[in-house]
Amino acid sequence: xxxxxxxxxxxxxxxxxxxxxxxxxxxxxxxxxxxxxxxxxxxxxxxxxxxxxxxxxxxxxxxxxxxxxxxxxxxxxxxxxxxxxxxxxxxxxxxxxxxxxxxxxxxxxxxxxxxxxxxxxxxxxxxxxxxxxxxxxxxxxxxxxxxxxxxxxxxxxxxxxxxxxxxxxxxxxxxxxxxxxxxxxxxxxxxxxxxxxxxxxxxxxxxxxxxxxxxxxxxxxxxxxxxxxxxxxxxxxxxxxxxxxxxxxxxxxxxxxxxxxxxxxxxxxxxxxxxxxxxxxxxxxxxxxxxxxxxxxxxxxxxxxxxxxxxxxxxxxxxxxxxxxxxxxxxxxxxxxxxxxxxxxxxxxxxxxxxxxxxxxxxxxxxxxxxxxxxxxxxxxxxxxxxxxxxxxxxxxxxxxxxxxxxxxxxxxxxxxxxxxxxxxxxxxxxxxxxxxx
Amino acid sequence: xxxxxxxxxxxxxxxxxxxxxxxxxxxxxxxxxxxxxxxxxxxxxxxxxxx
Numbered sequence: 001x002x003x004x005x006x007x008x009x010x011x012x013x014x015x016x017x018x019x020x021x022x023x024x025x026x027x028x029x030x031x032x033x034x035x036x037x038x039x040x041x042x043x044x045x046x047x048x049x050x051x052x053x054x055x056x057x058x059x060x061x062x063x064x065x066x067x068x069x070x071x072x073x074x075x076x077x078x079x080x081x082x083x084x085x086x087x088x089x090x091x092x093x094x095x096x097x098x099x100x101x102x103x104x105x106x107x108x109x110x111x112x113x114x115x116x117x118x119x120x121x122x123x124x125x126x127x128x129x130x131x132x133x134x135x136x137x138x139x140x141x142x143x144x145x146x147x148x149x150x151x152x153x154x155x156x157x158x159x160x161x162x163x164x165x166x167x168x169x170x171x172x173x174x175x176x177x178x179x180x181x182x183x184x185x186x187x188x189x190x191x192x193x194x195x196x197x198x199x200x201x202x203x204x205x206x207x208x209x210x211x212x213x214x215x216x217x218x219x220x221x222x223x224x225x226x227x228x229x230x231x232x233x234x235x236x237x238x239x240x241x242x243x244x245x246x247x248x249x250x251x252x253x254x255x256x257x258x259x260x261x262x263x264x265x266x267x268x269x270x271x272x273x274x275x276x277x278x279x280x281x282x283x284x285x286x287x288x289x290x291x292x293x294x295x296x297x298x299x300x301x302x303x304x305x306x307x308x309x310x311x312x313x314x315x316x317x318x319x320x321x322x323x324x325x326x327x328x329x330x331x332x333x334x335x336x337x338x339x340x341x342x343x344x345x346x347x348x349x350x351x352x353x354x355x356x357x358x359x360x361x362x363x364x365x366x367x368x369x370x371x372x373x374x375x376x377x378x379x380x381x382x383x384x385x386x387x388x389x390x391x392x393x394x395x396x397x398x399x400x401x402x403x404x405x406x407x408x409x410x411x412x413x414x415x416x417x418x419x420x421x422x423x424x425x426x427x428x429x430x431x432x433x434x435x436x437x438x
Numbered sequence: 439x440x441x442x443x444x445x446x447x448x449x450x451x452x453x454x455x456x457x458x459x460x461x462x463x464x465x466x467x468x469x470x471x472x473x474x475x476x477x478x479x480x481x482x483x484x485x486x487x488x489x
Contacts, residue, residue, distance in 0.1 A: 007478070011471040046469040066453035070461045103455040110451040117446055144449055151442045181440055 015045030022054060031058050031169040049079045056088060062168060063138030065092065065102040105135045113144060121148045132161070139165050139172070146178050155185045307337045314350060324365065326350075327358040331384040359389040367398065375402050393423040397432060404435065 022037030035058050041051040056071035069092065072085035093099055112127035128145040132138060142161040149158035159182040165175040183189040296303055310333045317326035335347045366381030382399040386392060400415030416432040423429050453461055 007474040008471045011469065011474065014470075042469065044470045046467045046472075064452060066455045066458050066461070069455070069458045070453070070465065073458070073462055074465060074467070099455055106452045106454050110454070113449055113451055117449075140449070140452055147440070147442070147445055147449075150440060178440070 011044045012048075015041045015043075015048045015051065017041075018044065019048055019051040019054070022051065025171075026054060026058060029169065030171040031062060032172050034058055047078055049075050049083060049085070052078075053083075053085050053088070056085065060088075060092075061137060063105075063135055063140065065099075066106065068092075101134070105131050105138065105141075109138065109141045109144070112141075116144060116148055121151060124148055125152075132164075136164065137168055139168055139175075143172075143175060143178070146175075146182075150178060150181065153185075155182045158182050159186065159188075304337045307334055308343075311338065311343060311347065315346070318350075323357075324361050327354065327361045328365075328384075330354050330358060331362070331387065354388050359385045359392060359395070362388065363392070363395050363398070366395075370398075370402055375406055378402050393419050393426060393428050397428045400432070 018037045018041035022034040022041060025031070025034035025037060035055065038051045038055040038058070041048055042055070045051075052071050052075040056068040056075065059065075059071065060068035069089065072088045075085035076083050076089065092102075108127050108131050112124040112131065115121075115127065116124035125145065125148050128141050128148070131141045132145060135141065142165045146158040146161040146165070149155070149161065159179065162175050162179045162182060165172055166179065169175065180189065183192065310329055314326050314329045314333065317323070317329060330350060333347075335344070335351070338344065338347065362381045362385035366378045366385065369375075369381060370378035379399060379402055382395055382402070385395050386399075389395075396415050397419050400412045400419065403409075403412035403415065413436060416436050419426075419432045420429050420436070420438075
C-alpha cells in the first residue's frame with residue numbers, strides 16, 4: 001500500500017512545481033504561460049488551492065470573470081476554510097450591479113463574435129469598442145477587435161488594441177503574432193530592426209571618423225525657411241496668448257480705475273445738484289409765499305393796502321362833505337382786513353353813520369338810476385343799501401319792482417314774497433300781493 | 439500572413455456569468471492522482487481475478 005501514497009505525493013510535488021512556474025510567469029505578466037502551468041498543476045493535483053485561486057485571478061485579470069468564478073467556487077468547495085477564494089467571490093459579488101455589468105459586457109462580446117463570424121465586421125467593431133471602453137482588460141475583446149481591424153487593413157487601430165493586450169499579457173503568442181503583422185504593415189518592424197542593429201552593432205573607429213552629437217542636423221535651405229517660419233509663428237503665438245492678454249488686462253484695469261474716478265465725480269456733482277435743487281425749491285416756495293402776501297396787500301379789491309386807501313378816500317369824502325361819495329366808497333370797504341385798533345374805531349363810527357343815513361342815500365341813488373332807465377345801476381345801489389341795512393321793506397319792494405319791470409319774475413316774486421311774509425301789515429305788502437295776483 | 443476567416447473561427451465565446459453554475463457542475467476534476475489510484479485499483483483487482 002506504499003505505492004499509491006508515493007504516487008499521490010509525487011503528483012502533489014509535480015503540481016507544486018507547475019504552480020511555482022505559473023506563479024513566476026504571472027509575476028512577470030506572462031499570463032498565457034502562467035495559465036498553462038496552472039492548468040497543468042491542477043491536472044496533477046486538483047486540491048492545489050493556490051494554483052486554482054491564481055488561475056481564477058488570471059482569468060479575472062484577462063476579463064474572464066465567469067471563468068474566474070468557476071475556479072474560485074470549486075476552490076472554496078474543495079477547501080472551505082482559510083481559502084482566499086472566498087474573499088475573491090465576496091469582492092466580485094459584493095458590489096451591487098458589478099456582476100450584472102460584467103455579464104452585460106461578456107454577452108456583448110459574444111454577440112460581436114457572432115456578428116463577426118457572420119460577415120458583419122462593422123457592427124462587431126462597434127460592439128467591441130463599447131465593450132473595451134467599459135472593460136479595458138478584456139483580452140479576448142481586444143484580440144477580436146484587433147483581428148477585425150487587421151481584416152479592414154486598419155493596422156494603426158489594430159496595433160493600439162494589441163498594445164493593450166500585451167500590456168496585460170506580455171507573452172500572449174497570438175497577440176505577438178498579430179503585432180508582428182501590424183508592424184510589418186506599418187513599417188514599424190523595419191524601424192525597430194534598424195534600431196536593434198544600431199544598438200548592438202560594433203564598428204571599429206577610424207582616425208578620420210567624426211562623432212556627431214545626436215542633436216546635430218544639417219539643415220537644407222527650405223528646412224531653414226521652415227524653421228524661421230515656425231519660430232515666427234511661435235513668437236506670434238506667444239505674443240497673442242501671453243503678452244496680449246496681460247496687456248489687455250492692464251489696460252482694462254486702468255480704464256476701470258478711470259471710470260471709477262469719473263463715476264465718483266459724477267456722483268458728487270449729482271449730490272451737489274440735488275442740494276442746489278432742494279434749496280431752489282425752498283427759495284421758490286418762499287418767493288411764492290412772499291408774492292402771495294404782497295399780492296394780498298396790493299390787491300385792489302380786497303387787499304389790506306387797498307382797504308386802507310379806501311378808508312382814506314372815505315375820510316376825504318367826509319372832509320369834502322360829499323356824503324354820497326362816502327357812502328359809495330363804504331360799500332366797497334372790507335373793514336375786517338384793517339386790524340389797526342385806531343382805524344377800527346374810525347370804521348365803527350363810519351358804520352354807525354352809514355346805518356343811520358347812508359342806506360337812504362343809496363336808495364335815493366338807486367331811484368335816480370331807475371328813473372334814468374339804468375336798472376343795472378339801480379339794482380346795484382339797492383343791493384348796497386340792503387347790505388348796510390337789511391330791514392328795509394321799501395328798498396326790497398323797489399328792488400322787486402325793478403325786476404318786475406325787467407320781467408325777471410322769479411327774482412321779483414322772491415322779493416315780493418319777502419315783503420309779504422316779513423312785513424304783512426304794511427301797504428307795501430298789500431301792493432306786493434296785488435302785483436302777485438293774490 | 440493571417441488567414442482572416444480561419445483566425446476568426448478560432449475565437450470562442452466567453453463563459454457567461456449565468457453559465458457559471460453549469461460550468462462548475464460539468465467540470466472534470468479528475469487529476470493525475472485519481473487516474474493513478476484507478477489504475478492501481480484495476481491492477482490489483484485483475485490480479486485477484488487471475489489468482
